Amino acid sequence: MSNPVEEFNAYRAKMNDKMMADNNKIVKRIFNLDTNAFAEGALSKQTKEVLGLGNSLVLRCDDCVKYHLEECYKLGMNKAEVVEAMSVSLLIGGTIVIPHLRRAYEYWEALEQNKS
Amino acid sequence: MSNPVEEFNAYRAKMNDKMMADNNKIVKRIFNLDTNAFAEGALSKQTKEVLGLGNSLVLRCDDCVKYHLEECYKLGMNKAEVVEAMSVSLLIGGTIVIPHLRRAYEYWEALEQNKS
Amino acid sequence: MSNPVEEFNAYRAKMNDKMMADNNKIVKRIFNLDTNAFAEGALSKQTKEVLGLGNSLVLRCDDCVKYHLEECYKLGMNKAEVVEAMSVSLLIGGTIVIPHLRRAYEYWEALEQNKS
Amino acid sequence: MSNPVEEFNAYRAKMNDKMMADNNKIVKRIFNLDTNAFAEGALSKQTKEVLGLGNSLVLRCDDCVKYHLEECYKLGMNKAEVVEAMSVSLLIGGTIVIPHLRRAYEYWEALEQNKS
Amino acid sequence: MSNPVEEFNAYRAKMNDKMMADNNKIVKRIFNLDTNAFAEGALSKQTKEVLGLGNSLVLRCDDCVKYHLEECYKLGMNKAEVVEAMSVSLLIGGTIVIPHLRRAYEYWEALEQNKS
Amino acid sequence: MSNPVEEFNAYRAKMNDKMMADNNKIVKRIFNLDTNAFAEGALSKQTKEVLGLGNSLVLRCDDCVKYHLEECYKLGMNKAEVVEAMSVSLLIGGTIVIPHLRRAYEYWEALEQNKS
Numbered sequence: 001m002s003n004p005v006e007e008f009n010a011y012r013a014k015m016n017d018k019m020m021a022d023n024n025k026i027v028k029r030i031f032n033l034d035t036n037a038f039a040e041g042a043l044s045k046q047t048k049e050v051l052g053l054g055n056s057l058v059l060r061c062d063d064c065v066k067y068h069l070e071e072c073y074k075l076g077m078n079k080a081e082v083v084e085a086m087s088v089s090l091l092i093g094g095t096i097v098i099p100h101l102r103r104a105y106e107y108w109e110a111l112e113q114n115k116s
Numbered sequence: 117m118s119n120p121v122e123e124f125n126a127y128r129a130k131m132n133d134k135m136m137a138d139n140n141k142i143v144k145r146i147f148n149l150d151t152n153a154f155a156e157g158a159l160s161k162q163t164k165e166v167l168g169l170g171n172s173l174v175l176r177c178d179d180c181v182k183y184h185l186e187e188c189y190k191l192g193m194n195k196a197e198v199v200e201a202m203s204v205s206l207l208i209g210g211t212i213v214i215p216h217l218r219r220a221y222e223y224w225e226a227l228e229q230n231k232s
Numbered sequence: 233m234s235n236p237v238e239e240f241n242a243y244r245a246k247m248n249d250k251m252m253a254d255n256n257k258i259v260k261r262i263f264n265l266d267t268n269a270f271a272e273g274a275l276s277k278q279t280k281e282v283l284g285l286g287n288s289l290v291l292r293c294d295d296c297v298k299y300h301l302e303e304c305y306k307l308g309m310n311k312a313e314v315v316e317a318m319s320v321s322l323l324i325g326g327t328i329v330i331p332h333l334r335r336a337y338e339y340w341e342a343l344e345q346n347k348s
Numbered sequence: 349m350s351n352p353v354e355e356f357n358a359y360r361a362k363m364n365d366k367m368m369a370d371n372n373k374i375v376k377r378i379f380n381l382d383t384n385a386f387a388e389g390a391l392s393k394q395t396k397e398v399l400g401l402g403n404s405l406v407l408r409c410d411d412c413v414k415y416h417l418e419e420c421y422k423l424g425m426n427k428a429e430v431v432e433a434m435s436v437s438l439l440i441g442g443t444i445v446i447p448h449l450r451r452a453y454e455y456w457e458a459l460e461q462n463k464s
Numbered sequence: 465m466s467n468p469v470e471e472f473n474a475y476r477a478k479m480n481d482k483m484m485a486d487n488n489k490i491v492k493r494i495f496n497l498d499t500n501a502f503a504e505g506a507l508s509k510q511t512k513e514v515l516g517l518g519n520s521l522v523l524r525c526d527d528c529v530k531y532h533l534e535e536c537y538k539l540g541m542n543k544a545e546v547v548e549a550m551s552v553s554l555l556i557g558g559t560i561v562i563p564h565l566r567r568a569y570e571y572w573e574a575l576e577q578n579k580s
Numbered sequence: 581m582s583n584p585v586e587e588f589n590a591y592r593a594k595m596n597d598k599m600m601a602d603n604n605k606i607v608k609r610i611f612n613l614d615t616n617a618f619a620e621g622a623l624s625k626q627t628k629e630v631l632g633l634g635n636s637l638v639l640r641c642d643d644c645v646k647y648h649l650e651e652c653y654k655l656g657m658n659k660a661e662v663v664e665a666m667s668v669s670l671l672i673g674g675t676i677v678i679p680h681l682r683r684a685y686e687y688w689e690a691l692e693q694n695k696s
Contacts, residue, residue, distance in 0.1 A: 015567075015569055015570060018569055018573075019565065019566070022543075022547055024544075024547050024548065025551075025616065026548075026551035026552070026554065026555055026613055026617050027547070027550075027551050027565075029609065030551075030554055030555065030562075030613070033207055033606055033609055033610070034207065034559050036605065037203065037207045041200050042197045043166070043197055043200050043201060047166055047201075048201075048204055050163055050167055051167055051170040051201060051204050051205070052204060052208065054167040055170050055171060055174045055204075055205055055560075056208070056560065058171045058174060058175055058442075058444070059174055059175070059208070059209070059560045060293070061524070061560050061563060062563075063563035063566075064208075064562075064563060078158075079254075080158040081158045081159055083254055083259070084157050084158040084159050084164075084256065084258075085159060085163075085164075086259075087153065087256050087257075087259050087262075088154070088164055088167050088171075089171055090258065090259060090262055090442075091146075091150065091443055092168065092171045092172070092180075092442050092443050092444050093171070093175070093442045093444065094406075094438075094439060094440050094441040094442025094443075094444070094445070095262060095296075095439055096288065096291045096406070096440050096441065096442070097442070098266075098295075099293060099294075099295035099296060101251065101259075102243075102247035102251070102295075105247055105250055106247060109250075127450075128450070131451075132450070134457075135449065135450070135453060138427075140431050140432065140435050141435075142265060142269050142435035142436070142438065142439055143431070143438060146265070146435075146438055146446075149258055149261055149262070150443050150446075152257065152258065153258050174560070175444045176641070177408070177447060179446075179447035180443075180446075180447060199602055199604050199607070200604065200606075202607075203605075203606035203607050203610075206558075206607060206610055207559055208558050208559050208560055209558045209560065210522075210555060210556050210557045210558025210559075210560070210561070211555055211556050211558075211610060211644075212522070212558070212635075212636065212639045212644055213558070214611075214643075215641060215642075215643035215644060217599065218591075218595035218643075219595075221595055221598055221599055262439075269435065269439050270436070273432050274426075274431075274432040279395050280432075280436055283398055283399055283402040283433060283437070284436065284440065286399040287402050287403060287406045287437055287441070290403045290406065290407055290674075290676070291406055291407070291441070296440075310390075312390040313391055315491070316389050316390040316391050316396075316488065316490075317391060317396075318491075319385065319488050319489075319490035319491050320385050320396055320490070321403055322491060322494055322674075323378075323381055323385050323494065323674060324400065324403045324412075324674050324675050325407070325674045325676065326638075326670075326671060326672050326673040326674025326676070326677070327494060327498055327528075327671055327672050327674075328519075328528055328672050328673065328674070329674070330494075330498075331526075331527035333483065333491075334475075334476070334479035334480070334483070335479075337479055341482075363682035363683075363685055363686060364682070366689075367681065367685060370659075370663055372660075372664065373500065373667075374497055374500065374667035374671055375663070375666075375667050375670060375681075377493065377497055378497070378670055378675060378678075381493055381494070382675050382678075384489065384490065403676075407676045409640070410679075411678075411679035411682075412676055412679060498671065501667065501668050502668070506658075506660040506663075506664040507664050511627050512665075514623065514630075514631055515630055515631055515665060515668050516668065516672065518631040518634060519634050519635060519638045519668075519672045519673070520672070522638065522639055523673070528672075542622075544622040545623055548623050548628075549623060549627075549631055551617065552618070552628055552631050552632060553631070553635055555610075555614065555617050556632065556635045556639070556644075557635070557639070
């Protein structure tokens with residue numbers, strides 16, 4: 001039986017490995033920066049993940065939304081917090097964001113079911 | 117002598133008044149939602165303003181960036197916090213964001229000078 | 233046998249219900265505004281649906297395009313009218329719109345086959 | 349005294365002439381298509397201009413918005429119609445569109461003052 | 465067994481035929497320009513395909529990326545060249561481009577396997 | 581008398597200095613990567629600058645377009661080459677790119693006049 005969370009992460013990991021194996025300096029450094037950028041700093045890790053989620057939502061990138069939803073979930077954020085953040089991004093990004101919000105809700109549900 | 121903060125706010129207020137005077141229901145409700153969306157809720161007002169700033173930066177809207185920078189400033193955020201948030205958005209949004217980051221730095225400076 | 237029109241609408245309705253059940257004020261009001269925005273007003277409902285279709289196409293949102301195509305279809309617009317509107321948006325939005333235009337054509341065909 | 353409508357059109361005309369003088373085939377044909385695309389066809393010229401205005405607004409191009417506002421104005425559309433179209437695009441495009449809406453209001457006012 | 469390259473091209477060809485059959489003048493001319501734009505000229509065909517690939521990547525259009533990857537592949541470009549071009553676009557477009565880069569790597573692999 | 585090329589570069593240099601002085605790690609590394617990305621590699625520096633120009637044009641960033649136009653100019657590219665590259669990006673990015681193309685033409689002219 002398919003598990004959307006596992007599927008997403010497996011594909012992501014497999015392709016990231018291939019990209020890293022390639023040794024292109026720019027690609028590797030961007031990936032490295034990506035890890036650094038979301039570490040605790042002047043702002044909390046949670047604030048940064050909310051920011052990453054919101055930025056991904058207004059830029060309408062489903063995979064990026066999934067990734068940050070999962071990080072928010074792992075940090076213990078509850079659904080009300082995540083939905084509130086996404087509602088701000090819906091307002092800023094407009095109704096064009098709605099289809100991505102549907103898929104975000106679906107993935108959040110998958111995260112909750114995956115855990116149980 | 118021109119003051120960029122006052123100029124920005126004066127133009128914004130003048131045009132917002134004209135839009136509100138127009139009584140278009142959709143426009144008025146969107147403006148009303150805009151106020152609600154950034155109120156304290158499941159997330160703090162500050163987290164939401166950081167989110168608003170980041171969303172505006174990756175969508176590359178200078179006026180929106182200015183508005184949220186000013187809100188962050190009024191909430192007492194320091195430059196390190198604001199720059200860290202913007203650095204995450206620079207990474208997500210790419211180097212295409214750099215010219216907007218320049219103008220954001222310039223406006224933050226104007227906010228600091230305006231106060232003193 | 234799968235029916236793309238029914239599938240699209242079933243998923244859309246299911247997820248919209250979940251979002252509405254959530255009682256986030258911003259999300260609910262945006263959905264409510266969405267209904268109001270496309271009602272007959274200073275402009276005809278058809279003009280507004282053409283506008284919704286075009287905006288969705290240049291913003292390259294396949295699900296939004298499908299939704300407005302279906303509304304245009306229900307309002308009795310013919311293919312020549314819909315294609316002409318989409319051709320304007322193709323020109324404004326550029327060839328990057330072409331893959332979305334392919335899927336729009338496919339969905340229009342599904343709408344016509346669904347009816348018969 | 350500066351006239352924003354005349355200034356905009358003078359710059360636009362001057363630079364378009366330079367681009368046409370350059371004889372790049374793709375550029376010339378795109379410009380030519382641009383004229384054709386907004387001619388009366390299966391849809392009325394007015395519907396197409398509303399579409400052009402809305403597409404320009406959600407893509408957040410101030411100069412394109414100005415151009416289509418002027419075309420709508422010349423076709424005799426009233427402010428209520430134009431504002432209603434823009435309100436739909438504000439909803440679809442989100443609050444990130446607001447600064448562009450401010451400038452659109454300002455230009456519409458300039459169009460009205462230019463005439464009198 | 466499914467072949468991603470053949471599937472992509474079959475769908476693309478089928479839908480392009482339907483669009484051409486429709487005789488909308490704007491759509492046909494845009495398609496015609498598309499062919500002309502990538503012909504050898506002041507710049508080499510390869511430079512133009514690299515440009516088409518990069519533009520598609522920062523605009524985040526998977527189908528457009530696939531199309532230009534295939535053209536680059538047919539022109540004999542090697543993986544290092546293609547990856548370097550994509551790394552520049554990743555930097556300009558930001559980490560929001562990463563999911564599209566994953567799918568680009570996957571398609572390049574499919575192109576190599578398809579040949580053998 | 582104002583010189584658009586000098587003005588642009590002076591502002592750019594001044595603000596870049598302020599950003600670098602700030603010691604945010606992500607910002608500094610992105611700036612550093614930006615320099616690396618356009619160095620000679622598997623692709624020529626010129627091909628990469630054409631790519632940078634095109635990416636900036638379809639993402640509609642005037643300052644980025646100016647920067648890459650100047651780099652192309654310094655590499656000795658002629659106007660026909662630069663215009664051809666921009667015409668491909670106009671086609672991919674659509675007529676929404678036209679106002680940015682006007683400003684690109686204007687800046688190219690300024691580059692030529694600045695030299696003489």
